[in-house]
Amino acid sequence: MGLYDWFEHRLGLGKPAFEAAAHPVPASSASWWYVFGSAATVLFMLQIVTGILLALVYTPSASEAWNSLQFLNDKVALGWFLRALHGWGSDFMVAIVLIHMVQVFMFGAYKFPRELTWIIGVFLLILTLGMAFTGQVLRFDQDAYWGLGIGASIMSRVPIIGAPMVHLLLGAPIIGSATLSRFFTLHVFVIPGILLAGVALHVLMVLRLGINEWPMPGRIVRKSTYEAEYHKLNEKEGIAFVPDGAWKDAIFAAAIVLAVMACAFFFGPFGPTGQPDPTIIQTAPKPDAPFLWLFAVLSLLPPSLETPIILIAPVIIIAAMLLLPLVAGEGEKHWARRPVAVLMVSVIAVSLGIFTRLGITTPWSPVMNAWSSDAIPTQYLHERTPLERQGALVFQNKQCRDCHEVGGQGGKRGPDLDSVATRLTEDQMVRQVLQGGGNMPAYGNALNPSETTALVAFLKTLRGNDLRPAQDASRALAGSNPPESTATGEERPSGQSHLSKEAPRKP
Ligand code: HEC
Known part of the structure; x- marks a missing residue:
């Protein structure tokens, strides 16, 4: 045991470790509850x-x-x-x-x-x-x-x-x-x-x-006496922690x-x-x-x-x-x-x-998959251009209805979009979709420019009972634009380039 003694002489850890292992514990504490x-x-x-x-x-x-x-x-x-x-x-x-x-x-x-x-x-x-x-x-x-x-x-x-x-x-x-x-x-x-x-x-x-120690009904803990009682108990009926107590x-x-x-x-x-x-x-x-x-x-x-x-x-x-x-x-x-x-x-x-x-x-609330697979109601596709119908498809595929109602069906986490085009201009819609915000995720990385163009073209058709579309206030004041073509990209060549230029900026 020369090696042990060599270390023990320098560290002195062995003695306290053995003492700790063999220290007496109350016999009652060697229980499966402990x-x-x-x-x-x-x-x-x-x-x-x-x-x-x-x-x-x-x-x-x-x-x-x-x-x-x-x-x-x-x-x-x-x-x-x-x-x-x-x-x-x-x-x-x-x-x-x-x-x-x-x-x-x-x-x-x-x-x-x-x-x-x-x-x-x-x-x-x-x-x-x-x-x-x-x-x-x-x-x-x-x-x-x-x-x-x-x-x-x-x-x-x-x-x-x-x-x-x-x-x-x-x-x-x-x-x-x-x-x-x-x-x-x-x-x-x-x-x-x-x-x-x-x-x-x-x-x-x-x-x-x-x-x-194992508690006994009626054995009261008092600060003045407890420790003396505990030591007496241990002296009388204590057992060595290792091995008598520790095997359990x-x-x-x-x-x-x-x-x-x-x-x-x-x-x-x-x-x-x-x-x-x-x-x-x-x-x-x-x-x-x-x-x-x-x-x-x-x-x-x-x-x-x-x-x-x-x-x-x-x-x-x-x-x-x-x-x-x-x-x-x-x-x-x-x-x-x-x-x-x-x-x-x-x-x-x-x-x-x-x-x-x-x-x-418990389902993740709100129930998110309830409307994902539902098709866009047909009245929303009537007399629409191919681009707008393409947008309806994007709207469906990206599961926007998990959070948004259209035609009375869909999630309620975001506002219903039946007449969104009367509230927002095209630019505002682009911004909302690409940048998200107000508890809506940003779709900037999940949509390519042509999908965005189609999606927004579809959103622009959501005008409730054919109300006037939203207008850019500054342009509306200029008073020269008929309602149908304001605030939108209609004057532009079927908008692709302006999206990528304007969208990623916050107002
Ligand atoms: C996780 C839920 C969620 C999803 C999914 C979601 N939105 Fe939203 N959306 C919201 C919330 C919440 C708002 C309200 C934001 C606010 O109050 O600023 C919102 C607002 C909007 C608005 C502005 C509406 C208004 O009247 O101001 C538009 C437009 C919109 N979302 C379109 C979409 C489109 C398109 C998609 C699919 C690509 C989509 N959203 C997916 C939650 C969502």
Whole structure:
């Protein structure tokens, strides 16, 4: 053992490690109920290992990320399995951390002197959710794109600092390559770094303060007496953590890792779903499992309640979790004597379960594919020129009706377009279509000039009951134009060139 002694003389880590392993814990704590914390730690280690392996192939660039995942899925030996392990490991980790938290809460383990251990645990939960969210963004597929869009829109509703925060997170006004670099940095360096340090501190405190004894009804925690009682208990009936207490942890952690592997093997990796494209809204994006409940809540809330609930609820929930051990640091630990706590956990668990279930089935609102395949009503095609009919086809193919009603049918996200030509001039329509704005995606990259020309020619025919078309106010004042030819390209040679010249400028 010369080598061991050589290192031990210099590092001195062996003795405290052996002492920590063999330190006495209450016999009652060597229970199957006490295995979740160590299982969460093991899952975290699994995530680190699989994450490092994924990072060897994954390309954090907006144009290549999606391809590199396809490459992993199809070309790299067992690449799909690695992705599946990391994805399922993430879902399992969130679930086990939550179960660990519920167990700690029900057993009163957050009470004196373990308040700070609980508070750090709350931050570990938030960081774990942060890992799940940033990881989902790295997939950079349709789900990631829309999930991030929803996340950004939630954040943007924070008063005053909302908009700058969104800009900081996205790195640009739109979701693009700067966004992906930022989320890669968060997911690979920043959050795991803090998480590692937090877990170390958390475990250190568990060692220092001792594992919570099995609660007994009527055994009250008092700051003045608890620690002396705990030490007496340990002296009387304590057992060595390794091996008497730890073997259950080891078996459970192994079972969980096997379960992750089984899910990965049978259900495969998550996505990537379609390539991200803001103009394809005929999509049913779904967040990953930890956020399904939030997705359902958001889609079911009446719009007027959305902002207050989105902004206030998380603050209240996190504050309540952080303050819990400070206001309830003493008293009964046993669940049978804490009916309110039991009721609270049951209500939260049942609602999370129901909302998660709903999140699987809730359609992306508004229902986007309802009108996509419907043809333009025939009265809108009567006596139209070939160009205008071509435009109707573009209108149908680009699924404008997912958001716009025409002839009483279509989505209600945007205004109905039955008489759009009486509200907007041709130039304004071109601008709206190419640049989007006001919750409409920009179609500048999704339409070529001739499609745009046709589309706008069709839009110009939408004048309700043949009302006068909209006019450019300055030209209307000049008073020389008959209604039919104002404000349009009719004077121009069947407009192609002016579109590309004028369109990309904002008024
Ligand atoms: C994701 C939903 C969505 C899609 C898809 C969509 N739009 Fe829009 N559109 C909107 C919204 C919302 C507005 C209102 C913008 C505003 O208030 O500034 C709008 C406004 C417009 C306007 C101006 C209407 C007015 O009366 O001011 C036109 C014209 C228009 N869209 C045409 C189109 C065309 C053509 C397409 C298909 C290429 C399309 N839209 C696809 C949501 C959408």
